[in-house]
Amino acid sequence: MLPVILPTDIVAWGLLVLLALAVRHVRRTPELARRWRLVFARPAATASAAVLAVFLFTALLDSVHWRAELPPVPDAPAGAPAAYSAEVTSLLDAVLLDGLKAAGDERSYSRPFARTEFDRTTVVKDGVAVRDYQPLQHAGKLPPWRLRAVEIARLTLLACILGGVTAFLTWIFIALARARRRNVTFLESLKEMSNRDGGYPFRPALIVLTLFWLAGVWLALVWPNWHVMGTDAVGNDVLYEAVKSIRTAVVIGTLATLATLPFALTLGIAAGYFRGWVDDVIQYVYTTISSIPSVLLIAASVLMVQVFLDKNPEWYQTSLERADLRLMLLALIIGMTGWATLARLLRAETMKLSTLDFVTAAKALGVKPFTIMRRHVLPNVLHVVLIVTVLDFSGIVLYEAVLSYVGVGVDPAMHSFGTMINAARSELSRSPMVWWNLAASFVFLVAIVLSANLFASAVRDAFDPRAARRAVPAPAPAKEKPKEGL
Numbered sequence: 428m429l430p431v432i433l434p435t436d437i438v439a440w441g442l443l444v445l446l447a448l449a450v451r452h453v454r455r456t457p458e459l460a461r462r463w464r465l466v467f468a469r470p471a472a473t474a475s476a477a478v479l480a481v482f483l484f485t486a487l488l489d490s491v492h493w494r495a496e497l498p499p500v501p502d503a504p505a506g507a508p509a510a511y512s513a514e515v516t517s518l519l520d521a522v523l524l525d526g527l528k529a530a531g532d533e534r535s536y537s538r539p540f541a542r543t544e545f546d547r548t549t550v551v552k553d554g555v556a557v558r559d560y561q562p563l564q565h566a567g568k569l570p571p572w573r574l575r576a577v578e579i580a581r582l583t584l585l586a587c588i589l590g591g592v593t594a595f596l597t598w599i600f601i602a603l604a605r606a607r608r609r610n611v612t613f614l615e616s617l618k619e620m621s622n623r624d625g626g627y628p629f630r631p632a633l634i635v636l637t638l639f640w641l642a643g644v645w646l647a648l649v650w651p652n653w654h655v656m657g658t659d660a661v662g663n664d665v666l667y668e669a670v671k672s673i674r675t676a677v678v679i680g681t682l683a684t685l686a687t688l689p690f691a692l693t694l695g696i697a698a699g700y701f702r703g704w705v706d707d708v709i710q711y712v713y714t715t716i717s718s719i720p721s722v723l724l725i726a727a728s729v730l731m732v733q734v735f736l737d738k739n740p741e742w743y744q745t746s747l748e749r750a751d752l753r754l755m756l757l758a759l760i761i762g763m764t765g766w767a768t769l770a771r772l773l774r775a776e777t778m779k780l781s782t783l784d785f786v787t788a789a790k791a792l793g794v795k796p797f798t799i800m801r802r803h804v805l806p807n808v809l810h811v812v813l814i815v816t817v818l819d820f821s822g823i824v825l826y827e828a829v830l831s832y833v834g835v836g837v838d839p840a841m842h843s844f845g846t847m848i849n850a851a852r853s854e855l856s857r858s859p860m861v862w863w864n865l866a867a868s869f870v871f872l873v874a875i876v877l878s879a880n881l882f883a884s885a886v887r888d889a890f891d892p893r894a895a896r897r898a899v900p901a902p903a904p905a906k907e908k909p910k911e912g913l
Contacts, residue, residue, distance in 0.1 A: 429511045431492040433751040435678045439490035442483070442681050465889040470631040472885030475878040477632035481639050482875055485670065486677040489519040492747075515747040519674075523650075523667060533563050533654070533662035539863055540653050542567030542575065566654045582648045590644035594637045601633070657863040659850060669867045671842035676875055679758045679837075680824045684816050686762020687769060695770035696800050696808065699777025706774070713767035721764060726835040728760045729753075750838035757830075757837060761823060769815045776808045810890040817886050821879035828872060844868045 453459045467473050494511040536545035543560035550557055569578055598620065605627075606616035619627045649655060656665040698709040716724075736742070736749060743749040780786060781804070789799050830836035831845020832852075839846060851865035 428496060429494040431494055431515050431745075431748070433490075433492060433748060434755045435674075435682070435751050436490040436492065438678055438682050438755070439486050439674070442677075443487060462889045464628075466882075466885045467628050469885045471881045473629060474631040474635045475882040475885075477635040477639075478874060478878040479882065481636070482673050482677060482878075485519065486674040488522060489517045489671065489674040491518040492516065494745075513745055515745050519671070523670065532664065533565065533658045534561075535658070535660060535662055536861055537563055537566070537654055537658045537662075539655060539657045540567075540575065540579065541657065542569070545657075545861070563654075566652060568652060579649065579653070583645060586641065586645035586648050590641040593644075594640055598633070598637075656867045659864055660854075665847075665864055665867045668842050668847060669844075669871045672844045672847065672868070672871065673875070675754065675837060675841060675843040676824045676827065676872070679754060679761070679827045680820045680879075682755065682758035683761040683765070683823045684820055686759050687766040687819070688812065688816070690763065690766040691769035691773060692805070692812070694766075695773030696777050696804055698770070699774040700781055700796065700800055700804060702778070709770070709774075713770050716764060717767045722830070722833070722835075724764050725757075725760055725830060726833075728764075729757060729830075729835045732756045732760070746840050750841040753838045754841060757827075761826065765819070765823075769812070769819075772811055772815060773808055776811055777804055780804050780807055814883070814887045814890055817879070817883040821876040821883070824872070824875055824879070828868075844872045 453463055467476070492515050494513075494515055497510045497512055499509075534544060537543070538545055541563065543562050546560075547558040548561045550559065550561065567575075569575065599617075602617040602620055603613055605611075605620070606613045609616065620630060620633070623630070646655065650666070654664055654666070656669070659665055659668070694709045694713070698706040732753060736753060743752060777800075786799060786803055789803060827836055827843065828845035828848060831843050832849045834849070836845045837843045847864055847868035851861070851868070854861035854864055
C-alpha cells in the first residue's frame with residue numbers, strides 16, 4: 428500500500444485541527460464561551476451543527492488515500508520494486524465498497540430499488556431478437572417467490588430494531604455519565620435528556636445523530652442488494668456519487684472561505700485605519716474586482732489553470748491527483764476574487780474603532796500603527812469576520828455547483844454536486860424522465876446549505892453586538908410610590 432497525500436487532504440485534516448484549537452481557545456475564554464452557549468442554546472443551531480459534523484466526518488474519511496500494491500509478476504527478478512495500482516482508494520471507499528458491500532456498477536440507468544435496467548435492450552432468445560428489460564447484474568437479486576416490497580420492509584424493520592437498540596443503549600450510557608458528573612440520579616438525568624425543556628442543550632444534536640445512525644444501519648442492510656437512488660448513464664451508483672461529493676463541497680467551501688481572509692483582513696483594516704491615499708487605492712482595487720462579473724473572472728482563471736496543468740503533467744501521477752490539484756486551485760481562485768465584501772465591512776468597522784479612546788490613547792503614546800491594528804483593531808473586528816465567513820460557506824458551496832454546471836468548475840473526473848446537476852440537465856428531457864440523479868444531488872446539497880445557514884444565523888445573532896442589544900429587553904419603568912398623606 429502506497430500512501431497518497433493530496434493537497435486537499437491536508438486542508439480537510441487541517442480544518443479538524445483548527446476546530447480543535449478553536450474549541451480549546453473558547454473553553455479558556457469566558458466571554459467567548461458565553462456567546463457560544465447562546466449559539467447552542469438554539470435547537471436549530473445545535474441540530475445543524477450535528478448535521479455539519481456528520482458531513483465533516485464523511486469528508487475526513489474520504490481524505491485518507493492510498494494506492495494498492497499490485498500482485499508480483501511471476502517472472503519478475505528478485506528485488507524488483509513493487510508496482511502499485513493507478514487507481515487511488517480512500518478510506519470512505521473501503522468503508523462503503525468493502526465494508527458495506529455496496530451494490531456494484533451496472534451497464535446503464537436503473538431506477539431506485541429496481542430489479543431491471545431502465546431501458547430495453549435487444550437480446551437473442553431462441554434465435555429471435557427480442558427487446559426487453561434486462562435484470563441488473565449486482566442488485567435486485569431475489570428469489571421468485573419473494574416480493575420486492577416485502578424484502579425492503581423486512582430489512583427496514585430489522586434496521587429499526589438493530590439501530591434502535593444500539594441508539595437506546597447509547598442514550599443510557601450518556602445519561603449515566605451525566606448523572607455521575609452532575610451528581611444526580613439516573614432517572615433525573617434521563618428525564619432531562621428526554622424532555623424538550625429539560626435543560627439539556629445537546630438534545631437536538633443527539634436526536635439528529637440518532638437519525639443518522641438509523642439511516643446508516645438501514646443502508647448497511649439495504650445497500651448491498653439494492654441501488655437505493657438508482658444508477659446514472661454509465662451505471663454508477665447515484666447514492667455513492669452523492670456521498671463522495673460531500674468532500675468536494677466541504678473542501679471547496681472551507682478553502683475558499685479561508686483564502687479570502689488574508690486579503691480581506693489586511694486590505695480592509697489598512698484602508699479603514701490609514702485612510703487617505705491608502706484607502707483610495709484599496710477602494711479602487713476592490714471596486715474594480717466587484718465590477719467584473721465573477722463567473723467570467725473565475726472562468727478565465729480556470730481556463731488558465733487548465734492550460735497550466737496540461738503543460739505540467741509531471742506534477743501528478745494519477746487522474747485523481749490532477750483533479751484534486753484543480754479543485755484546490757479553483758477554491759483559491761474563488762477566495763482571491765471574493766474578498767471585496769468582507770474587506771468593505773472591515774474598512775467601515777475599522778474607521779469606527781479608530782476614533783475610540785483606546786486607539787487614540789495608543790497613538791498618543793507612540794505605539795506603531797501595525798501594532799495598534801494587530802493588538803487593538805483586529806480583536807475587535809473578529810466578530811465581523813466570524814459572522815461573514817460562516818455565512819459565506821453555504822454560498823460558496825452553491826457557487827461550486829453553479830460553476831460545475833456551466834462547465835468551469837471541478838474536474839469531470841471528480842465527484843461533485845455540480846457535476847451531478849450538469850448530468851441531470853439532459854436526463855430531464857428524456858422520455859421517460861430520469862429524475863433520481865437530480866433528486867439525490869438536490870437532497871444532499873440542501874442538507875449542507877440549509878444546515879450551514881441555520882448555524883450561521885445563530886452565530887450572527889450571538890456575536891453581532893447590535894443583534895445582542897436588540898435581544899436584551901428594555902428595563903421596565905419604575906413605578907412611582909404613592910405619596911403618604913399628612
